[in-house]
Amino acid sequence: MSDIQAQFSVLKQTADPGAVEAIQRLIEQGEDHELNRINVIDFSKQYGLNEERAISAFLHSARLGLFDLGWNVLCPGCGGVLGAHSTLKSLKSDDYNCALCACGYKASVDEAVEVSFTVSPRVRRIAAHDPDSLPVWDYFKQMFWSSGVDFNKEQFATLANEVTLDTLELPPGEKATMSLQLPNDFVIVFEPVTHAAHFIDVQGEPTKERQQLAIMYNKVQAPTGTTTLRPGPLRLSLDNQTGMRVLPTVFIAADALHQLIGKRKPFLTAKRMLSNQTFRDVFKADNLNIDQRLQITSLTFLFTDLKGSTALYERVGDLAAFDLVRAHFHALLEIIASEKGAVVKTIGDAVMATFVKPEDALVAGLRMRSAMEELNKKRGSEDLVLKIGIHEGPCLAVMLNERQDYFGRTVNIAARVQSVSMAQEIHITGPVLDAPAVATILEQWSIKPIQKQAALRGIADKMVVYELP
Structure with a gap:
């Protein structure tokens, strides 16, 4: 019997059999993205399980090493993950800042901290274990946005094709330029790896002259800045000095973007986890x-x-x-x-x-x-x-x-x-x-x-x- 089979044998003795069977099927047959930051509330609904029993089963699974438990501080505005932590002890009491929304938030555990489960790399290796390998939109969906943001394939296609002016993958130490045609809308240049953003307030009469804007990415978390430009051509110069890959993306901050990221589904909150008897019993060291x-x-x-x-x-x-x-x-x-x-x-x-x-x-x-x-x-x-x-x-x-x-x-x-x-x-x-x-x-x-x-x-x-x- 393999180690994983032995772990499931133990799990069946401590957790609901129906939930264990669903978890085992997910690990064996699920797609990679389905095993990253699993939303247990959504999982329960999909498999017709009792929520409390499913939560308990995932907690016992994490204790056995089948999953890694994650505590993610979320932006209440855009649903982005502002801080990803492997333990409750890592949560800070000071502000978390969202560059995309240009707002700061306290890490209240009511609705602002998501508890999710990611399959352990010892059990099954998935793409999210190496985030730098993820294509840009998979990175946004799996790493930046939380499991509570309700995206489907059609909505993501809309995000990529209708709300985005351009995006690129910029390796460490590299420079690149984007040639854009600025619409008469507010525009955000957002980078999801470093959580850096720059706002472009597009206003005034259209111009045919090429405008210039330079953005540098480094390890310093700079405040979100705003540049006023006119509708028309823009040469956007990008310089990556972070030592890691960055994914600068230019969004049109109109109603379509707000509607896409504004759709939410229930997720497991830290408040609910702290009031869960199984968590208090088996994760005493993670308090x-x-x-x-x-x-x-x-x-x-x-x-x-x-x-x-x-x-x-x-x-x-x-x-x-x-x-x-x-x-x-x-x-x-x-x-x-x-x-x-x-x-x-x-x-x-x-x-x-x-x-x-x-x-x-x-x-x-x-x-x-x-x-x-x-x-x-x-x-x-x-x-x-x-x-x-x-x-x-x-x-x-x-x-x-x-x-x-x-x-x-x-x-x-x-x-x-x-x-x-x-x-x-x-x-x-x-x-x-x-x-x-x-x-x-x-x-x-x-x-x-x-x-x-x-x-x-x-x-x-x-x-x-x-x-x-």
């Missing part, structure tokens, strides 16, 4: 550095606690209480994972979990309450009284006590909202109640929220919270 802070603009937190757990040990004895608490933990952790959440930590008899969407946290909370009721029914007692609080908002992803954790006011409020509960209750905040899908869930469960004012310990002002009876 943040101790001094790293990543901003998340929206995350949902769920806190639970057992009411009167100390009295429970006194009432039923240590052994019975321990078994009961362990059964409660098993039920909670299983529900959290099945509802697209991840356990951040347990503190005594309490659980802290995160979810990408408020509706997933709400369904998890409702299922938890039902699970405790079922456990109590089996025992013929009311020993397990679970208090639950849910809140959504911005936070920071950090490392605390060698564990990837979260910090900020949102976390504090979520913990305090849980403490409002006095019995087997769930309390949520306004941001959770206002989430688009939450009203439908409450209607399905025949629940009418009860509004109340709550004084939360450590929070200056009283807050409006909602009890779910």
Whole structure:
């Protein structure tokens, strides 16, 4: 048995069989470009797989060495990859600049960081493992633009033939010229390898005189400059001093270009990955550095606690209480994972979990309450009284006590909202109640929220919270 076959044998023991079969078929039969920066959400849709199971299968595959995990900082404007990283620890907290859009962005992990998978060169060698071998348009599609930009062959033909004035491959140390006819449109000379751009503001009366413009590429990331020229002939001189191949391309920055790169499809975000239980379990070493802070603009937190757990040990004895608490933990952790959440930590008899969407946290909370009721029914007692609080908002992803954790006011409020509960209750905040899908869930469960004012310990002002009876 080969090493790869052995890896797949192990994978079948830890991941969903259907997802493993689809991954194996892709590696064996897929085209090169399909194995570079795989969009797992798109992959799940194509193969009819459950997204969470597919994500888990790819994570286990990466742990076994079948794929390389990538964290790519994306430009929210054009969808270009501004920074490609092999580990979460490499993400910077400062700005990433997009020369094509002439904008700077913070590396928020909400929608700005894509998580993708590329087949390992030890498993199968593909063209993207040697980016300098890629033709210009393959380089744009596979290396510059992310897996979330929705291109098909016809759209790429439009990009190459209708939106582009010219493009060329310029080896290191070489010089070249382009002879162009400038239209009465804004023009961008963009180079995807160095991420350098120069804008040409074409305006005024057309001219027949040849205009001149010189651009030099080197290792210094220069700010995007603008030159004003008139419609008509242009001699564009290009000088490559970078020590690597460059691919200067001249785009017409009109509606056609914006429409092409503006089409998006869902992709796996870093925020979703950080709230994935499989990732937290198998990629502990790929978490943040101790001094790293990543901003998340929206995350949902769920806190639970057992009411009167100390009295429970006194009432039923240590052994019975321990078994009961362990059964409660098993039920909670299983529900959290099945509802697209991840356990951040347990503190005594309490659980802290995160979810990408408020509706997933709400369904998890409702299922938890039902699970405790079922456990109590089996025992013929009311020993397990679970208090639950849910809140959504911005936070920071950090490392605390060698564990990837979260910090900020949102976390504090979520913990305090849980403490409002006095019995087997769930309390949520306004941001959770206002989430688009939450009203439908409450209607399905025949629940009418009860509004109340709550004084939360450590929070200056009283807050409006909602009890779910």
